[in-house]
Structure formats: structure tokens, C-alpha cells
Amino acid sequence: MITANDALLPNYPGIAAKEKSKEKASMVKKDKQAVRLQTLRVPRASELVAEKLRSLIVTGQVLPGAGLPSEKELVSQLGVSRTTVREALRILESEGLISTKPGPKGGIVVLRPGHDSLTRSLSLLLQLEEAPFSAILEARRLLEPLCANLAATRATPEELFELRASLEALRVSVGNTPQYVQEQLRFHLGVFAAAHNAVLRLYTTSVGDLITARATLIGLTEAEQLIGVKAVEGILAALTAKNGNLAARRVETHLRAFDAVLQRQ
Amino acid sequence: MITANDALLPNYPGIAAKEKSKEKASMVKKDKQAVRLQTLRVPRASELVAEKLRSLIVTGQVLPGAGLPSEKELVSQLGVSRTTVREALRILESEGLISTKPGPKGGIVVLRPGHDSLTRSLSLLLQLEEAPFSAILEARRLLEPLCANLAATRATPEELFELRASLEALRVSVGNTPQYVQEQLRFHLGVFAAAHNAVLRLYTTSVGDLITARATLIGLTEAEQLIGVKAVEGILAALTAKNGNLAARRVETHLRAFDAVLQRQ
DNA sequence: TTGGGTTAATTGTCTGACAAATATACTGAA
DNA sequence: TTCAGTATATTTGTCAGACAATTAACCCAA
Numbered sequence: 001m002i003t004a005n006d007a008l009l010p011n012y013p014g015i016a017a018k019e020k021s022k023e024k025a026s027m028v029k030k031d032k033q034a035v036r037l038q039t040l041r042v043p044r045a046s047e048l049v050a051e052k053l054r055s056l057i058v059t060g061q062v063l064p065g066a067g068l069p070s071e072k073e074l075v076s077q078l079g080v081s082r083t084t085v086r087e088a089l090r091i092l093e094s095e096g097l098i099s100t101k102p103g104p105k106g107g108i109v110v111l112r113p114g115h116d117s118l119t120r121s122l123s124l125l126l127q128l129e130e131a132p133f134s135a136i137l138e139a140r141r142l143l144e145p146l147c148a149n150l151a152a153t154r155a156t157p158e159e160l161f162e163l164r165a166s167l168e169a170l171r172v173s174v175g176n177t178p179q180y181v182q183e184q185l186r187f188h189l190g191v192f193a194a195a196h197n198a199v200l201r202l203y204t205t206s207v208g209d210l211i212t213a214r215a216t217l218i219g220l221t222e223a224e225q226l227i228g229v230k231a232v233e234g235i236l237a238a239l240t241a242k243n244g245n246l247a248a249r250r251v252e253t254h255l256r257a258f259d260a261v262l263q264r265q
Numbered sequence: 266m267i268t269a270n271d272a273l274l275p276n277y278p279g280i281a282a283k284e285k286s287k288e289k290a291s292m293v294k295k296d297k298q299a300v301r302l303q304t305l306r307v308p309r310a311s312e313l314v315a316e317k318l319r320s321l322i323v324t325g326q327v328l329p330g331a332g333l334p335s336e337k338e339l340v341s342q343l344g345v346s347r348t349t350v351r352e353a354l355r356i357l358e359s360e361g362l363i364s365t366k367p368g369p370k371g372g373i374v375v376l377r378p379g380h381d382s383l384t385r386s387l388s389l390l391l392q393l394e395e396a397p398f399s400a401i402l403e404a405r406r407l408l409e410p411l412c413a414n415l416a417a418t419r420a421t422p423e424e425l426f427e428l429r430a431s432l433e434a435l436r437v438s439v440g441n442t443p444q445y446v447q448e449q450l451r452f453h454l455g456v457f458a459a460a461h462n463a464v465l466r467l468y469t470t471s472v473g474d475l476i477t478a479r480a481t482l483i484g485l486t487e488a489e490q491l492i493g494v495k496a497v498e499g500i501l502a503a504l505t506a507k508n509g510n511l512a513a514r515r516v517e518t519h520l521r522a523f524d525a526v527l528q529r530q
Numbered sequence: 531t532t533g534g535g536t537t538a539a540t541t542g543t544c545t546g547a548c549a550a551a552t553a554t555a556c557t558g559a560a
Numbered sequence: 561t562t563c564a565g566t567a568t569a570t571t572t573g574t575c576a577g578a579c580a581a582t583t584a585a586c587c588c589a590a
Contacts, residue, residue, distance in 0.1 A: 042551095044573070046355065058392050070540065081575045083348060086542090090311065090355045095389065102541035103583035118390060121383045122467065124360065127323050128378060131463035139464035146407050198396035199404035202387065203468050307582095309542070335571060346544045351573090367572035368552035 045080050049088035052078075057097050057110055064112035068098065071108070119206040126210075136210050137262070141255045143204045144188070145248035148235065151194035152244035159194040163236055166190055170232060174225045181216055187232055191239070191251075215262060224261055231257070310345050314353035317343070322362050322375055329377035333363065336373070384471040391475075401475050402527070406520045408469045409453070410513035413500065416459035417509035424459040428501055431455055435497060439490045446481055452497055456504070456516075480527060489526055496522070 056062045069077060074085045089108065092098045096113035100106070126136070155163075170183040188208060192201040220228075231254035238247035321327045334342060339350045354373065357363045361378035365371070391401070420428075435448040453473060457466040485493075496519035503512035 046573090058389065072540080083351070083574060083576090086348075087352055087355045087573095090352045091359045094356045094359045095386070097389075100541065101583090102539090102581065104539040105584055106540050106582075108541090113390060113393060115390065118383070118386045121360070121386045122464070124323070124362075125378060125380065125383060125467055126463055129463050135462050135464055138462055139468075142411050142465065146411075197400050197403055198391055198394050199387070199400055199472060200407065202390055203404075207464060311542090337571080348543065348545090352542095365572065366552090367550065367570090369570040370553055371551075371571055373572090 044087075045084045046087035046091065049074075049078060049080060049085060050091040053088065053092055054095070054097060057092075062110050064110050066110050068108040068110060115202050115205045115209070118202055119209045122206050123210060133214070136207055137255075137259045140204070140207045140211060141252055141259065143200065143207065144191070144255060145251045147192050147195040147197075147200055147204055148239070148247040148251040149244040150197060150200070151191050152239050152242050152247045154196045155194035155239055159190065160236075160240060163187060163190045163194070163239065167229075167232055167236055171229055174229060175222055177220050177225075178216065180220065180225050180228075181212065184228060184232070185212055191235070194239070211262075218262065220261065227257065228254070309352075310349045311352035311356065314339075314343060314345060314350060315356040318353065318357055319360070319362060322357075327375050329375050331375050333373040333375060380467050380470045380474070383467055384474045387471050388475060398479070401472055402520075402524045405469070405472045405476060406517060406524065408465065408472060409456070409520060410516045412457050412460040412462075412465055412469055413504070413512040413516040414509040415462060415465070416456050417504050417507050417512045419461045420459035420504055424455065425501075425505060428452060428455045428459070428504065432494075432497055432501055436494055439494060440487055442485050442490075443481065445485065445490050445493075446477065449493060449497070450477055456500070459504070476527075483527065485526065492522065493519070 053068065056068075062068060068074070071082055071085050071089075075082050078085065089098065089100060093100065094117075096111060096117040098108050098110055100108050151159075166183065166187040170180065170187060173179040173183045185208065189205065192204050195201060231250065234250045235247055235254065238244075238250055318333065321333075327333060333339070336347055336350050336354075340347050343350065354363065354365060358365065359382075361376060361382040363373050363375055365373050416424075431448065431452040435445065435452060438444040438448045450473065454470065457469050460466060496515065499515045500512055500519065503509075503515055
């Protein structure tokens with residue numbers, strides 16, 4: 001039981017001095033105490049609540065799948081209004097950290113954020129910059145070979161085994177376009193993971209998502225799918241042989257071919 | 266003047282059917298009416314409001330710097346409560362699309378989102394995966410050479426001019442560590458921009474931000490700064506000569522040296 | 531046992547109110 | 561006249577309370 005005193009939120013609302021120094025054009029002649037302070041941004045209560053809860057999540061004090069206290073409890077524990085709590089929840093939700101569901105057994109549940117938030121953010125920015133789709137394709141053609149190169153030297157036997165299984169599934173799926181696309185994606189993700197670099201994996205996965213989202217619209221002929229299978233075989237062979245440069249080159253030609261198909265439509 | 270009738274939000278709450286077809290492994294014996302529907306997610310009012318306003322922004326109907334209607338007006342135009350409007354605003358704010366300020370002449374103002382949201386998202390994910398800092402450094406060592414390579418063939422004369430100016434500023438800043446770091450960053454950003462690929466620019470910028478955030482903590486000796494200037498000179502020369510491979514190689518060695526300095530601390 | 535209704539817990543939304551921030555207009559004194 | 565201070569109005573920030581919607585679990589009767 002947590003009483004109002006050991007509240008999660010210690011010292012709100014900001015009686016804690018809010019001195020703002022305006023550094024207008026006040027270039028005084030006397031430079032004696034010219035310790036220019038930065039304009040200080042006074043945080044909203046909802047931001048503080050979001051921060052508090054976020055830190056609970058990222059520090060692992062609340063694990064994915066577990067529930068956070070209900071809104072009512074948060075209100076009483078934090079000593080803020082439900083409005084404030086709910087605004088904080090919307091922030092965390094848009095960060096992909098939680099989701100909420102009404103009803104008993106509902107509540108606020110912690111998620112394990114995937115790359116979705118990253119992808120959404122990237123997508124939004126690209127939209128705003130009116131970046132052409134070709135830029136995304138180009139980025140992938142440059143990024144995935146990097147992953148393949150790393151994966152060739154870093155893939156564990158288990159990861160190679162997974163990739164082989166993925167190849168089998170891909171073979172079987174030929175003819176069924178949606179499933180084929182699905183399996184292609186799985187293989188690619190496997191390569192990204194085998195590169196053992198979280199940044200690259202997240203990045204390539206995001207651009208991959210953006211491309212797949214558009215690619216699922218167009219169909220693939222069986223001939224094209226068979227070519228894709230061949231390409232994957234070659235990539236996997238290069239990875240197995242731990243030949244990074246070869247793997248990278250094969251990934252690039254594979255992607256180049258796929259991009260051509262995409263543009264065909 | 267907009268009355269309550271031509272409200273931005275036409276048909277809430279979601280009676281508007283949201284049917285998605287779910288293709289599970291539901292290979293039923295009777296395939297007669299097996300149109301398995303996906304569990305339909307009924308959107309919150311706040312999400313719809315956020316969507317509406319977001320589309321106003323991304324379609325350019327409201328330009329950065331301009332103001333959105335005040336909360337009061339949104340309430341009357343959209344026909345939802347202020348609670349709902351405010352939750353929507355928190356979502357958009359966390360996406361970097363708007364900011365709010367109280368007072369007259371305050372209100373909701375549209376921002377031009379930079380890469381900040383992307384960086385925050387990436388940072389959060391890396392934190393959750395407990396990715397080592399070295400992964401970020403490695404990613405940069407792989408990504409920036411790609412940019413340099415592209416920039417060598419794509420940089421416009423104006424961009425090269427900018428880079429030369431940046432180099433001059435860097436020379437002058439030697440001795441003043443924070444300013445030196447600043448100028449280094451500016452040069453790098455210039456190279457990213459000259460690559461003319463939005464995805465790569467955003468990605469490398471984000472990674473760069475994460476590194477700079479940590480790098481500003483440690484100091485740089487004047488000798489190290491001079492080495493950095495030399496490196497930038499070499500990179501710029503390669504770019505001017507439109508020698509992509511050389512530029513890429515020089516960027517990589519430059520970064521390798523810098524990473525070593527970082528790890529020295 | 532089963533079907534259906536009831537109950538209770540939780541989020542979703544609405545309303546109204548007041549506090550805080552702040553640009554503008556006004557007012558009074560030097 | 562000029563300037564400092566005050567009043568005012570506008571907008572966001574926060575709070576409190578109420579009711580609606582959702583839904584898991586329970587209970588009860590057929």
C-alpha cells in the first residue's frame with residue numbers, strides 16, 4: 001500500500017522556484033555578473049507523470065506484459081488529477097510503451113516497443129519532406145548490404161540454422177504471393193538480427209517496413225518469386241561461407257532486381 | 266467562419282465500419298462463409314482528432330509557424346470535449362508536430378519537426394534493448410561513409426561552398442572545445458545533406474546526435490582538434506575531387522580516430 | 531449444464547470551474 | 561510627455577465530479 005506521502009511525484013506543482021531570466025536585448029554595460037542563464041522551460045504535470053512512468057518501464061521495474069496501476073490509483077498515488085494522468089498516458093501510448101483497455105482485467109499494460117514507433121516517426125518525417133519513394137529504396141540498397149556483410153562474420157550457428165529454415169519456408173510459399181512476401185521479410189529480418197548491431201537492425205527494419213507496406217499492393221509473378229528464391233539461396237551460401245563482401249554484393253543485386261519489379265507496376 | 270455543422274470531424278464515434286479481414290490459419294472444412302473478420306479496434310475520439318489535425322499538417326494545409334484553432338474553437342468545431350482535444354494535442358506534441366503556449370498570442374503552433382522525434386524513438390529502443398554504446402559508434406562508422414560516398418557525386422557547388430565555409434569555421438574554433446564540437450557537427454551535417462537522400466540523412470543525423478550528446482561531456486585536447494581539422498580537410502578534398510570511395514575511406518578513418526578518443530576517457 | 535442477466539471494475543467522454551501565464555490596454559504620477 | 565505599474569482579457573494547465581461504454585466474472589434459473 002502506498003500512501004499519499006510516498007507519492008511517486010515528490011514536488012509538484014512547481015512551488016520549486018520558477019525563475020525565468022529573460023535574456024532580451026539586455027546587453028548591459030556592466031558585464032560583472034553576466035552568467036547568462038538559459039530560458040527555463042517549466043514542465044507540465046502530465047510530462048512529469050509521463051517521465052516517471054517511462055522511467056519505471058525503461059529501468060525494468062515494470063516488465064512488458066505487466067500492468068501499471070489503474071488510473072484511479074495513479075491519481076491517488078501521484079496526487080494529480082485524472083486529466084493529467086490521462087494526458088501522460090496518451091504520451092506514453094504514442095511512444096509505444098503502453099496500451100490501455102477498458103473493463104475489468106483491462107487497464108494499463110506495458111508493451112515491449114518494437115520498431116513501430118521508429119518507423120512511424122521516419123514515415124512522418126519523410127512525408128513532410130516529400131521525399132521520393134526512390135530515396136527509401138536507395139537507402140535500403142545501401143543499408144542491407146552492410147547488414148549482410150556484418151552477418152557473414154557474426155551469425156551464430158543457430159542464426160544460420162534459422163535462416164536455412166526460413167529459406168525452406170520461402171521455397172514452399174512460392175505461388176502464394178502474400179505468404180511469399182511474408183517469408184522474404186522473415187529472411188531479411190533474420191539477416192539483420194545476425195548482424196548483431198541494434199542500430200542497423202532497427203534502421204533496416206524500418207525502411208523494410210515502409211517498402212513492404214507499399215510492395216504488398218502489387219503482385220509478383222511466379223517467375224519473379226523463383227528468382228527471389230534463387231537470390232536468397234545465394235545470399236545464404238555467402239553467409240555460410242562467411243564471405244561478407246560476396247553476401248553484400250548478392251544482397252545488393254537481389255534488391256536491385258526487386259526494386260525494378262516494384263517500379264514495373 | 267466555421268460553424269458547428271461543417272465540423273472537421275464528420276462521423277464520430279466510429280459507427281463507420283472498420284472491417285479488416287484476418288487470414289489466420291483458419292483452414293476450416295466448410296469454406297462457404299469463412300470470411301473471418303479481424304477483431305475490430307474502435308478508435309478513441311482523441312485519436313481521431315489527432316489524426317485529423319495531423320493530416321492538416323502533413324498535407325500542408327497548415328504551415329509550420331502558423332497557429333491551429335484554440336482549444337475552445339476546436340471543441341466547438343469538432344464537437345468533442347476539451348478533454349478529448351487535449352489528449353489529442355499531447356499525442357501530436359509527442360510527435361513533434363505542435364507546441365502549445367498559454368496566454369494571449371499563445372495557443373497551438375505548428376512546428377516543422379526535425380529529426381528529434383526520430384532520435385528520441387531510437388534512443389528509447391536502444392535503451393530498452395540495452396544496446397552497448399559501441400553499437401552506436403559502429404553504426405556511425407558504417408553509415409557516414411555511405412553518405413560521403415554519395416555526397417562526392419551529388420554535392421552541388423553551393424553545398425561544397427558551404428562545406429568549405431564550415432571548414433574555415435572549424436579552423437578558427439580550435440582551442441574552444443564546445444565550439445569545435447559544434448562546428449564538427451555542422452560539417453558532418455553538411456555532408457549528410459549533400460548526399461541527397463533523406464533517409465540516410467535522418468539516420469546518420471540521429472546517430473550523430475546520440476554520440477554528440479555523450480561526446481560533449483569529455484574534453485578534447487588541442488592536438489586532437491588539429492588532427493580533426495586535418496581529417497576534415499582531406500574529406501573535403503575528396504568530395505571536391507568527386508572521389509566517392511576516397512571520401513568514404515577518409516570519413517571512416519576520421520571516425521575511427523574519434524571513436525578511439527571517445528573510448529580513451 | 532447452459533444460457534442469460536447482473537454486477538462491478540476500468541477506461542472513455544463530457545461539463546464546469548478555477549489557476550497560471552502573458553500580451554495588451556489603461557492609468558496615474560513624475 | 562513618458563514611463564512604471566495595474567487592470568484586463570485570452571489562452572492553456574489543472575482539478576473535480578459525473579456518466580457512458582466496455583467487459584470479465586458471478587449468479588441464477590431453466
